Amino acid sequence: MASRFPVAPALAALIVLAAALTGLAVLSGATRQFATGPLVAELRLEPMRLPRGTALDPLEISDYIEKRLTENAERDVAIRMGLGPENSERLMTIIIPRLVNSTVISRMIDRIPPLGAVVALNDLRTTASIAVRNTGAEPLADVAMTLPGIVLAEQADGEQIEIVAPARDVTALRLGEFAPKEERFFTAWLDVPLSAPDRFAEETALGAAGGVTGQVAVYGGTGWIGEDLNAHPWARWLVGGLLGAVALAAFGVLIVLIRGLRRPGRAVEVRPA
Numbered sequence: 001m002a003s004r005f006p007v008a009p010a011l012a013a014l015i016v017l018a019a020a021l022t023g024l025a026v027l028s029g030a031t032r033q034f035a036t037g038p039l040v041a042e043l044r045l046e047p048m049r050l051p052r053g054t055a056l057d058p059l060e061i062s063d064y065i066e067k068r069l070t071e072n073a074e075r076d077v078a079i080r081m082g083l084g085p086e087n088s089e090r091l092m093t094i095i096i097p098r099l100v101n102s103t104v105i106s107r108m109i110d111r112i113p114p115l116g117a118v119v120a121l122n123d124l125r126t127t128a129s130i131a132v133r134n135t136g137a138e139p140l141a142d143v144a145m146t147l148p149g150i151v152l153a154e155q156a157d158g159e160q161i162e163i164v165a166p167a168r169d170v171t172a173l174r175l176g177e178f179a180p181k182e183e184r185f186f187t188a189w190l191d192v193p194l195s196a197p198d199r200f201a202e203e204t205a206l207g208a209a210g211g212v213t214g215q216v217a218v219y220g221g222t223g224w225i226g227e228d229l230n231a232h233p234w235a236r237w238l239v240g241g242l243l244g245a246v247a248l249a250a251f252g253v254l255i256v257l258i259r260g261l262r263r264p265g266r267a268v269e270v271r272p273a
């Protein structure tokens with residue numbers, strides 16, 4: 001009698017094998033090359049750690065400038081002789097404090113780009129390393145990417161990137177036009193900490209003119225072997241389901257073995273020859 005091929009066990013084995021290979025591909029990062037759509041991006045987030053005391057305090061700066069200017073005015077003979085005793089006193093007690101108070105210093109810092117960048121460091125919480133690719137065969141225009149709380153952004157060569165706010169509490173980067181197969185790298189500094197993952201999930205998006213919607217894979221921290229599980233939720237369910245199936249199968253085998261040990265053995269009578 002011809003033996004029948006076990007279709008059901010073979011099909012189950014193939015499903016388990018496919019799931020295992022897919023999970024292995026996700027863990028190794030091989031699935032990144034199969035991203036669909038003409039516009040894709042990889043976003044790697046890292047905490048922004050700064051030493052204490054890097055911020056500029058306008059009050060501290062104004063107090064220092066006021067003190068030094070007052071001391072110079074008191075010691076400068078030309079100022080005292082040119083203004084006279086009464087006007088010199090007004091200079092030190094009214095004019096200098098009026099010109100270098102903390103409000104004026106704060107406005108001056110905001111209006112000078114290098115100083116404004118230094119002050120902004122105190123508000124930074126996260127660094128975002130961004131790689132954007134046009135995988136299609138057609139150029140893409142008006143490429144833009146939204147991220148929560150963008151403070152500063154620049155290209156790989158250090159050129160500043162325009163930051164816009166298309167809506168309330170929404171910040172975006174204008175990345176311009178992308179040629180076919182072009183890839184660019186950017187860095188952005190955000191005032192949102194990594195401890196707020198919901199904001200990154202809800203406010204991160206990529207798109208271009210013509211209704212093109214891009215795909216963004218968000219990675220947290222430095223590279224590790226399972227980081228793609230963090231970027232792709234479906235991969236977590238796949239690997240979790242596979243591990244659960246393996247656990248159930250192992251539990252079933254263990255139950256069978258225990259039952260076999262508890263089953264009493266049949267005595268065999270041995271007769272002498």
